[in-house]
Amino acid sequence: MAKRCDICGKGPMFGSTISHAHNVSKRVFYPNVHKMKVLDENGKITRKKVCTKCLKSGKVRKA
Template identity: 50%
Template sequence: MARICEICGKKPHAGNQVSHSGKRSTRWWYPNIQSVRVKLENGQVKRMKVCTRCLKAGKVKKAVS
């Protein structure tokens, strides 16, 4: 799945876009997912899709290139 954080599982969610007249249509809110090279605990480097909240919280260790 493309737009899911591999660390916390954050994914898109749907809601209503409400116009000035009150007419409703469905829209989606997407998490800010970045593709980063992550250094795993066993020393292996892997490319993962991670949300920016997990990056900022330090839940992953970025690999130095």
């Protein structure tokens, strides 16, 4: 499953984990994405993957 928001397009970001001894290894930061039923502009119910930031800001109406 692609971890990408269908509303804002937020996706995974890349960075590093750094230990106390400064050992560096690559890692991925995934957005907090949930599958949910959403009302679209026409009033139809569709399933979309939505990040929690879009839910909190009111960009999406839950069905």
